[in-house]
Amino acid sequence: MRIGIIVKFLESLYSKAFINIVIDRNGTTVYVQTYKKEKLQDSYEEQFDVFGLNEKLLDYIHNFTKETPFFYIAYLDNSTLQGAIPTCVKNEMARYQDMSESEYKCYNKQWAYYTSKSDLYEIEKNYEKIGLDFIFSPFSLLVHFFKDKIADFFAGYILIQEDLITLSVFENAILLYAESINIEVYEPDEALDETLLEDEEELDIIEEIDEGIDLDDISAIDELDSLDDFGDIADLDSLDDIDDFSHNEDAEEELDEEVAAITHETKDSVSTEDYQRFTLIQESINRYYHDEKYDSKFLETIYIADGVGTSSLLKQYFEEEMFLNVYVRSIDIAQELSSLCVEEVVS
Amino acid sequence: MKYSYIKPRPKSVFTLEVKLLSTFFSISFLMLFMTYAFLLFKDYSFEKSLKSIEKRDTQLHTSLAKMKEQIVYIEKERALAQSIQTENTVLKDSITNLFDLVPPRITLSTAMLGKKSLILKGITPNKDVYNFMLQAPLRSIFHETYSSFYPAGNGWMYFVSTNYIDEGNHEN
Numbered sequence: 279m280r281i282g283i284i285v286k287f288l289e290s291l292y293s294k295a296f297i298n299i300v301i302d303r304n305g306t307t308v309y310v311q312t313y314k315k316e317k318l319q320d321s322y323e324e325q326f327d328v329f330g331l332n333e334k335l336l337d338y339i340h341n342f343t344k345e346t347p348f349f350y351i352a353y354l355d356n357s358t359l360q361g362a363i364p365t366c367v368k369n370e371m372a373r374y375q376d377m378s379e380s381e382y383k384c385y386n387k388q389w390a391y392y393t394s395k396s397d398l399y400e401i402e403k404n405y406e407k408i409g410l411d412f413i414f415s416p417f418s419l420l421v422h423f424f425k426d427k428i429a430d431f432f433a434g435y436i437l438i439q440e441d442l443i444t445l446s447v448f449e450n451a452i453l454l455y456a457e458s459i460n461i462e463v464y465e466p467d468e469a470l471d472e473t474l475l476e477d478e479e480e481l482d483i484i485e486e487i488d489e490g491i492d493l494d495d496i497s498a499i500d501e502l503d504s505l506d507d508f509g510d511i512a513d514l515d516s517l518d519d520i521d522d523f524s525h526n527e528d529a530e531e532e533l534d535e536e537v538a539a540i541t542h543e544t545k546d547s548v549s550t551e552d553y554q555r556f557t558l559i560q561e562s563i564n565r566y567y568h569d570e571k572y573d574s575k576f577l578e579t580i581y582i583a584d585g586v587g588t589s590s591l592l593k594q595y596f597e598e599e600m601f602l603n604v605y606v607r608s609i610d611i612a613q614e615l616s617s618l619c620v621e622e623v624v625s
Numbered sequence: 626m627k628y629s630y631i632k633p634r635p636k637s638v639f640t641l642e643v644k645l646l647s648t649f650f651s652i653s654f655l656m657l658f659m660t661y662a663f664l665l666f667k668d669y670s671f672e673k674s675l676k677s678i679e680k681r682d683t684q685l686h687t688s689l690a691k692m693k694e695q696i697v698y699i700e701k702e703r704a705l706a707q708s709i710q711t712e713n714t715v716l717k718d719s720i721t722n723l724f725d726l727v728p729p730r731i732t733l734s735t736a737m738l739g740k741k742s743l744i745l746k747g748i749t750p751n752k753d754v755y756n757f758m759l760q761a762p763l764r765s766i767f768h769e770t771y772s773s774f775y776p777a778g779n780g781w782m783y784f785v786s787t788n789y790i791d792e793g794n795h796e797n
Contacts, residue, residue: 410631
């Protein structure tokens, strides 16, 4: 009893440091938040041009770990063999994914996210000099970020990172479909650029005509022909309800996104990457529609957590080619990871 | 562990620094405690020794008093012994003198020497020998001299001489 009081007293003397490591194609981002008596004290962010540990990064992290014994190092899993399945029952998992080589974690006993055991082992080995306390899945990050939406709305929720797209479809907090998509490093492709230019021209024409959309003129939409198989037009009626989703926050997000997009639009590479992202997401949604394993329902809305600063074109692609209502919300992935880390420690 | 694939490492307030610090303080406290215990022991030992010394002091005082008493007693005894010795010397001299006083013709059968008296019993050829040769010196020594005679049967006379020294009268 007395020892417990002493330990609590000593604990209160120390601050807590949450060190979050996010790796993308540009290198490693380390975001640190320090808390004193459950109050945010400071936050620091530093970018390193490495994909593992080097002396500089070690020194930077060591600066925080030497200050307090209560430090937590979190890592966002960016491995390729990860995903999520809409069940948490062991017997049913094999239907979606062979889990023998995967580590999984159930969420609310309703669905599970998983990653490769060997990847986890490799991550832990790579960071054994500093040690890791938490390895989070982008799915848990996505759910945490959109927790206000996921609980009540049927929609697609997408987290966009530099080299990873995390896509999930939730209906009232129940996962229907999920996929983790790795983005190959963009290399300028003339053929693709031409296609994009054509698409952009078409999109401009669409805007100018303002007379509706001629689906036959849009090449990418051809893949959506299969939507006819659905025939669940009744779901379209719920489009009327979309207005209900249009909270002020969403409107602000849209505005922010557009303002941010203006600064990015000039870069061709960004628009090309956005098109690549759009194509990958579109393909994934098609898999959702066609794969009988999943309880496919017609998707009307998607929420995008933008961690890279996409252009407005991405939103435009979805709206014009897939007739989706798109809400884009910027996300600071490292900050969100820290928030998840704090929640994990507090709970 | 709600979201993470792995469990966090256990965190403890007892870091290396805290462990070093607590070890240092523990050793310091231990040394302080040991010093305190040593001082307590020394204090106890000193108290015990003091009591022992006090007791011994009391005993010595008692012994000293007894010895003083003994000295006084011994001194008294010595004085007494000296007195007796003197008296004995005096007595011896007196007896020697007494026997020197007795003429060869008179035979003593009993001589009883008191503190202030001398009783002589013996036989004398006749009263005159006694009167002239023994009574005369006795009278010079003793203040009071009484003599009585009775015949011995062979013509000699038994005599009893009682002599006293009267110091008071003598001093006067």
